[in-house]
Amino acid sequence: xxxxxxxxxxxxxxxxxxxxxxxxxxxxxxxxxxxxxxxxxxxxxxxxxxxxxxxxxxxxxxxxxxxxxxxxxxxxxxxxxxxxxxxxxxxxxxxxxxxxxxxxxxxxxxxxxxxxxxxxxxxxxxxxxxxxxxxxxxxxxxxxxxxxxxxxxxxxxxxxxxxxxxxxxxxxxxxxxxxxxxxxxxxxxxxxxxxxxxxxxxxxxxxxxxxxxxxxxxxxxxxxxxxxxxxxxxxxxxxxxxxxxxxxxxxxxxxxxxxxxxxxxxxxxxxxxxxxxxxxxxxxxxxxxxxxxxxxxxxxxxxxxxxxxxxxxxxxxxxxxxxxxxxxxxxxxxxxxxxxxxxxxxxx
Ligand SMILES: C[S@@+](CC[C@H](N)C(=O)[O-])C[C@H]1O[C@@H](n2cnc3c(N)ncnc32)[C@H](O)[C@@H]1O
Numbered sequence: 001x002x003x004x005x006x007x008x009x010x011x012x013x014x015x016x017x018x019x020x021x022x023x024x025x026x027x028x029x030x031x032x033x034x035x036x037x038x039x040x041x042x043x044x045x046x047x048x049x050x051x052x053x054x055x056x057x058x059x060x061x062x063x064x065x066x067x068x069x070x071x072x073x074x075x076x077x078x079x080x081x082x083x084x085x086x087x088x089x090x091x092x093x094x095x096x097x098x099x100x101x102x103x104x105x106x107x108x109x110x111x112x113x114x115x116x117x118x119x120x121x122x123x124x125x126x127x128x129x130x131x132x133x134x135x136x137x138x139x140x141x142x143x144x145x146x147x148x149x150x151x152x153x154x155x156x157x158x159x160x161x162x163x164x165x166x167x168x169x170x171x172x173x174x175x176x177x178x179x180x181x182x183x184x185x186x187x188x189x190x191x192x193x194x195x196x197x198x199x200x201x202x203x204x205x206x207x208x209x210x211x212x213x214x215x216x217x218x219x220x221x222x223x224x225x226x227x228x229x230x231x232x233x234x235x236x237x238x239x240x241x242x243x244x245x246x247x248x249x250x251x252x253x254x255x256x257x258x259x260x261x262x263x264x265x266x267x268x269x270x271x272x273x274x275x276x277x278x279x280x281x282x283x284x285x286x287x288x289x290x291x292x293x294x295x296x297x298x299x300x301x302x303x304x305x306x307x308x309x310x311x312x313x314x315x316x317x318x319x320x321x322x323x324x325x326x327x328x329x330x331x332x333x334x335x336x337x338x339x340x341x342x343x344x345x346x347x348x
Contacts, residue, residue, distance in 0.1 A: 001281075007098065007160075009070075009312060015064050017043035017308070020106075020335065022066065022070050022072070023065075023094050023103050023106050023107075024107070025063060025066050025067070025238075026072075026090065026099075026100055026103045026109055027100075027102065027104050028063065029063070029067070029090065030100040030101060030104075031105065032050065032053055032055055033053055034053055034055070034060070034063065035054070035082060035087070035090040035100060036091050036104075037049060037052045037053050038073070038080070038081070038082035038091065039082065039086050039087045039091035039207070040080070040082060040086070041081055041083060041087060041091060042075065042080035043080065044079060044080055044081070044265060045078055045079055045080075046060045046061035046064050046080070046127065046160075047060075047212035049064070049080070049123075051053065058067075062311040063305070064080045066293045067080070068080060072086055072090065073086065078299070078348035086214075093223055093227060093303070094148070095145065096145050096146070096148065096149030096150075096197065097145065098145045098281040099142075099145075101138075101141030101142070101144075101145075102138055102139070102141045102142025102143070102145075102319070103134055104134045104137065104138035104141070105134070105139055105142050105211060105293070105297075106130055106293075107132075107134055107137060107138070108134045108135035108296075109293070109296045110130045110227060110296075111134065111159065112126070112130075112131050112134040112135070112286055112296060115131075116129060116295075116296055116300070116345045119300050120305075121164075123303065124299070124300055124303040124308075124310075124331055125300055125308075126296075126300035126303075126304060127301060127302065127305075128200075128201050128247070128297075128301050129161070129201050129203070130304075131297070135297065136178070136179065136203065136207070137179070137207075139178060139179075140178060140179035140181050140207075141244070142208070143181060143182075143228075143243055144179075144181040144185075145288040147181055147182045147185050147242070147270070147340065148185060148322045148338060151182060151185055151186065152185065152189045154225050154336060154338075155269065155271070155335070155343045156269070156287075156319060158219070158335035158336040158343060158345070159238075159267050159269060159335055160266075160267070160345065160347075161265050162237075162269075164237055165193075165237050165238070166186070166193050166237075166238070167190060167192065169192040169193055169194075170190070170193045170194075170198065170213035170237035170238055171194050171196075171234065171236050172186065172191070172193055172194065172195045172199075172236060172237065172238045172240065173196045173198065173231065173236045173238070173239045173240065173258075173261065174186070174196070174197045174198070174240045174241070174242065175199075175228050175239060175241050175244065175254065175258070176198070176199055176200075176206050176242070176244025176245070176248070177197035177198060177199050177204075177208060177223065177229065177242070177248065178199055178201075178208070178242075178244070179204055179207045179208050179211055180197045180208030180211050180223055181206075181211070181221070182240065183197040183208070183221055184193050184208075184212060184217055184221065185239075186213040186214075187212075187215070187217040187220050187221045188215060188217060190337075191220060193220065193266045194221075194222075195217075195218055195220060195221045195222070195226070196221075196223075196231070196236075197221065197222070197223040197228075198223075198224055198225070198226040198227075198228070198231040198274070199223075200225065200226065200227045201225075202225050202313055203226065203342060205223050205225045206307075208223040211222050211309045217296065228241075228244075228245075228248055228250075228253075228254035228257060228258075229250065229254055229256075229257045229268075229311075229348070230257075230259075230335075231252050231257075233260050233261035233265045234261065235261075235265070235266075236261055236262055236263065236266055237263055237264055237266050238266065238267050238268075238269060238289050239258045239261060239266065239267075239268050239269070240268075240269040240270075241254070241258075241268070241269070241271065241272075241289070242271045243271055243272065243274065243341075244319065245270060245311070246272060246273075246294075246302070246311040246312060246313055246320075247297075247298045247302055248301075248302060248305060248307065249301075249302050249303070249304065249305025249306050249308045249309060250306055250307035250308045250309065250321050251309055251311060251323045252307075252326050252327050253306075253325050253327075255268070255323055255326075255327030255329065255346070256327040256328060256339075258346075259327050259329060259348065260329045261268065262348065264348060265319055265347075265348075266347075266348070267343065267345055267346070267347060267348035268324070268344075268345070268347070269328070269335075269343070269344075270320065270324075270343070270344040270346060271341055271342070271343055271344075271345070272315060272320060272333075272342050273286075273314065273340065273342070274286055274288045274290075274337060274338070274340050274341055274342055275287065275290065275313070275315060275316045275317075275339065276316055277316035277318045278316070279314075281316075282314045282316075284341075286339065286340060287314060289313050289314065290301050290313040290315055291312070292302060293313060294312045294313035294314065297313075298311075298313045299311075299312045299313075311323075317334060317342060317344075320332075320344060321344075324344075326347045328334060328341070328348070329337050329346045329347065329348060330348060331345075331346065331347040332344060332345070332346045332347075333345055
């Protein structure tokens with residue numbers, strides 16, 4: 001046995017266990033408004049933060065000590081400060097790097113652990129709607145900052161001729177829309193276009209309808225419950241799949257339905273988690289986050305549906321291309337990417 005290797009691995013495990021415990025503390029900070037109360041980066045004592053947020057002072061002190069030990073806040077002589085960079089990630093909901101809202105998805109992994117144990121001992125199936133409710137809102141909050149930052153300024157312009165169609169008035173389907181974050185962002189940017197969001201999970205559609213009302217876009221957005229293979233095919237200019245194709249049991253069937261529902265010169269926008277084609281390319285911090293979440297969420301959902309292809313959240317470009325080629329598309333290209341997303345364009 002190599003003692004040095006054992007020490008190195010134990011260090012890694014302690015780091016990861018601390019990370020998991022810190023994410024639980026991030027969720028506390030987010031839900032209790034602790035980070036928001038520190039967002040101005042002014043040093044604050046535990047007692048003052050407790051008063052400001054209406055929380056127990058002893059527990060706030062312990063929480064702040066954990067935050068300082070993790071390097072999330074700075075500590076000088078009894079005062080704690082959330083630096084502006086950390087505030088962007090933990091306190092500023094509109095920032096492109098706000099991760100605190102989506103952290104609750106990770107809580108759902110632990111809450112659903114018994115269901116996963118049962119699934120792993122049987123056919124591997126666990127449908128989207130079977131998860132703890134924190135997963136649905138957490139997914140919305142996990143993805144929305146990235147969509148806000150990239151969808152309108154970068155991803156849509158990376159597609160051939162799509163922005164001019166959207167400006168003039170296009171018909172758009174957002175398939176597997178969840179709580180409709182992407183649909184509403186596009187609808188706010190392109191008021192002349194019409195948007196249809198579809199998801200097979202009925203409670204998500206109810207929430208997306210509320211979000212459309214809050215976002216002031218009910219005149220141009222319709223949300224309806226439908227699967228990726230049975231929404232009405234009505235000559236769309238653009239059909240979008242945001243972080244959902246790999247969750248589906250029959251992605252080829254979904255792409256084939258999109259082919260039939262698309263105008264001759266229409267475009268499919270496919271957004272998928274960033275991944276290389278092989279495990280060795282995904283053995284990195286982003287890859288491990290997606291594989292770990294995919295074990296609990298994406299892959300069991302796919303296995304719960306017909307075909308059950310089980311692409312997983314690290315499918316990679318080659319497999320995604322083959323899905324679209326098998327469905328009849330002739331053109332498939334990587335339009336752009338971010339550290340977390342691959343953005344593809346498929347055409348007939
Ligand atoms: C990871 S979530 C992404 C949601 C949303 N697109 C977003 O980016 O926030 C995957 C979504 O795909 C939906 N979904 C999974 N299989 C589906 C299917 N066969 N037909 C329609 N929706 C499906 C789920 O209900 C879920 O809302």
